[in-house]
Amino acid sequence: MAVEIIDSDALAKKIINKSDTFILDVRNTEEFEDWKIEGEHVQIMNEPYFNLLDDVSAIEEKISKNQEVIVVCAKGGSSQLVGELLDDAGFTNVFSLEGGMKAWSEHLEPVKIADLKGGGELFQFVRLGKGCLSYFISSEGEAAVIDPSRMIDVYQKFAEERNVQITHIIDTHLHADHISGGKSLADEVNGTYYLPPGDATDVTYRFEALEERSQIQVGSATVNVQPIYSPGHTPGSTSLIIDEAYLLTGDILFVASIGRPDLAGKADAWAVDLQETLFQRFIRLPEELLVLPAHYAFVKELKTGGEVSAPLGKLYEKNPGLQLEDEREFRRMLTENLPQQPNAYDKIRQTNMGKFVPDHQEKNDMELGPNRCAIHE
Amino acid sequence: MNIAKVLDAKGVACPMPLVKTKKAMKELRAGEVLEIHATDNGAKSDLTAWAKSSGHDLIDSDEDGGVFKFWIQKG
Numbered sequence: 001m002a003v004e005i006i007d008s009d010a011l012a013k014k015i016i017n018k019s020d021t022f023i024l025d026v027r028n029t030e031e032f033e034d035w036k037i038e039g040e041h042v043q044i045m046n047e048p049y050f051n052l053l054d055d056v057s058a059i060e061e062k063i064s065k066n067q068e069v070i071v072v073c074a075k076g077g078s079s080q081l082v083g084e085l086l087d088d089a090g091f092t093n094v095f096s097l098e099g100g101m102k103a104w105s106e107h108l109e110p111v112k113i114a115d116l117k118g119g120g121e122l123f124q125f126v127r128l129g130k131g132c133l134s135y136f137i138s139s140e141g142e143a144a145v146i147d148p149s150r151m152i153d154v155y156q157k158f159a160e161e162r163n164v165q166i167t168h169i170i171d172t173h174l175h176a177d178h179i180s181g182g183k184s185l186a187d188e189v190n191g192t193y194y195l196p197p198g199d200a201t202d203v204t205y206r207f208e209a210l211e212e213r214s215q216i217q218v219g220s221a222t223v224n225v226q227p228i229y230s231p232g233h234t235p236g237s238t239s240l241i242i243d244e245a246y247l248l249t250g251d252i253l254f255v256a257s258i259g260r261p262d263l264a265g266k267a268d269a270w271a272v273d274l275q276e277t278l279f280q281r282f283i284r285l286p287e288e289l290l291v292l293p294a295h296y297a298f299v300k301e302l303k304t305g306g307e308v309s310a311p312l313g314k315l316y317e318k319n320p321g322l323q324l325e326d327e328r329e330f331r332r333m334l335t336e337n338l339p340q341q342p343n344a345y346d347k348i349r350q351t352n353m354g355k356f357v358p359d360h361q362e363k364n365d366m367e368l369g370p371n372r373c374a375i376h377e
Numbered sequence: 378m379n380i381a382k383v384l385d386a387k388g389v390a391c392p393m394p395l396v397k398t399k400k401a402m403k404e405l406r407a408g409e410v411l412e413i414h415a416t417d418n419g420a421k422s423d424l425t426a427w428a429k430s431s432g433h434d435l436i437d438s439d440e441d442g443g444v445f446k447f448w449i450q451k452g
Contacts, residue, residue: 028426050395050427074419078392361418 003083006095008107008334012128015039016109016306024059025072026052026082027101035369037072037129038299040135049078049293053170056082056089057320068093076100102364105129108154110136111306113292116243120223121162124292125154126306130367131296133180133308135248144168145157146240147294148181150363154190160191167191168216170225172250172294173237174199176263178343179363183207196229198236201315204354210238230281232274233259237281247289247312252277254293255301255310256320262338263345273333279325287313343369378436381409391419394427395427398449402433405451413447414425417442420445 014021021042026033026049036044047059063069071079073211075328076099083096086160092351097104104205104291108125110152120139127133129150135146143164159166166189171182173196183205186193194201194210216225216226226241237259239243246249251259258278261270289312296308316322324330342348344366349368358366384401386394394415401411413424413427421438424447429437439446 019419030426031422048423048426048430049392050399050423051430053392053396053399073391075391081392081396205409365418 003071003080003087004095005098007098008103009109010103011037011070011097012107012109012126012306014135015042016111016126016302016304018304021070022063022068023070023072024063024082027072027074031074035101037101039128040299040302042299043130049073052082052085054271055087057131059086063091065091068091068095070095070097072097072363073100073185075102089375098350101129101368102145105364105367106151108134108149109159109306113246113307113309116223116245118223120221121241121243122246123158124307124309126302126308127178128306130178131298133294134294135292137216137218137223137242138162138164138223139223140316141165142167142217142219144170144218144225145182145185146170146285147172147175147250148185150179150181150367152181152185155185156188160198165189165361167224168194168218169223170210170240172195172196172210172239172248173234173331174203174349174352175251176349176352177295178367179348179358183354196236196238198231199234200236202353203353212238225259228281228285230277232270232271234263235273237277241285241289246292246294247282247285248292248294249282250294251356253282253291253319254295254297255291255308255315255322256319257297259318260299260338263341263349267335267338268331271331274334275327275330278322283316285312287311287316291315325327343367378410379414380448383412384414386413386415386420388416390417391423393417394420395423396429398423398424399427402449402451407451410450413419413449415447416443419446420447423450425443439443 023044028048032046057129071083078097083094084096097258111124113124123136127136134148134360137144143166169182169186193207195207199211228239230239230252261274269359301308340348383447386397434450
């Protein structure tokens with residue numbers, strides 16, 4: 001027997017299909033507690049690898065020897081070593097996660113949401129390691145990518161496989177939790193990059209303004225992208241209605257929570273905007289629109305197969321963030337439930353403005369850790 | 378500082394810097410200091426956590442041109 005390797009792709013499939021998964025995370029406890037692999041059917045245990053080098057008895061009593069164990073570390077080296085030690089100790093079903101949490105953080109899982117009118121398709125790319133969601137819309141040989149992550153080669157490869165050309169790249173807002181691939185993807189494919197002007201006062205590069213009046217067509221006028229100004233998470237935040245059926249809400253409205261208004265330092269002013277967006281603008285939209293957000297906060301938001309979505313009308317019944325119409329109550333909830341700021345959020349904003357150019361390793365380090373874009377009680 | 382030994386763990390990735398440190402530490406007497414040079418950026422948090430859990434004392438650390446240096450006193 002030898003230690004088998006499992007890659008992020010295979011692990012992602014297990015998690016979205018809700019298979020029982022047992023993970024032994026051998027990073028040190030501080031790193032583990034800050035951020036770990038999550039899934040509805042994931043059972044996870046932490047034992048730092050350095051406690052297992054001399055003998056594995058610390059976990060021998062807790063795990064049965066024929067149980068499937070996926071060992072995970074930061075980059076894949078220690079999990080391989082621990083896997084070998086477990087194998088030597090007689091464990092028979094041991095896997096090591098290739099590339100560790102670094103690879104996990106960068107993995108994107110494409111999930112098909114729907115066929116669009118006129119032959120197009122809509123995909124959601126689920127970044128399980130960060131809780132980020134991006135979107136790929138194709139129609140008649142063209143494609144638009146919305147809120148792309150920095151792993152732009154994934155979208156390019158996906159477009160190639162479908163024989164479509166990425167022509168439009170849209171960011172619904174200036175992101176603070178992850179590095180946007182928007183500008184670099186646009187440069188790479190020679191496409192048009194859209195950003196809301198309200199978020200772009202300090203950006204150093206050229207972009208096309210994403211505004212309510214800017215109608216965007218993907219393919220020969222078959223898929224309609226309608227921007228809806230929806231401030232509150234940032235002053236420029238703009239949602240998109242796709243094909244008159246899908247509402248891409250960015251970081252304003254999630255399935256089980258709502259956006260936070262404080263990431264660029266103006267919680268009070270933006271809480272007012274957020275309330276207006278949620279209780280005056282979105283509430284007037286057709287309730288059958290399927291909400292497709294840019295994040296999820298809880299693994300229970302992932303449906304089997306990985307999709308994160310819900311009809312707008314249902315969110316007004318169930319989402320805790322939409323139950324407090326009273327202005328004061330709403331603001332109290334917002335200001336009293338602000339989670340910790342995302343790791344390195346200010347550096348990430350500077351990067352997304354083009355003011356700071358980190359190398360690959362720095363980008364990876366800046367993004368490590370959990371996503372904290374949502375507010376929930 | 379009583380540096381008993383300098384360990385070169387440059388150019389090797391996690392878990393090797395810690396595996397080598399652990400081995401080198403076994404040969405030291407209590408109170409003696411091991412100086413470690415590493416290039417893996419995970420070394421800092423791992424050595425810190427390991428030293429704490431195994432009763433040693435991470436006295437100091439430094440970075441110089443991509444090389445991380447650590448001084449651990451055997452407990």
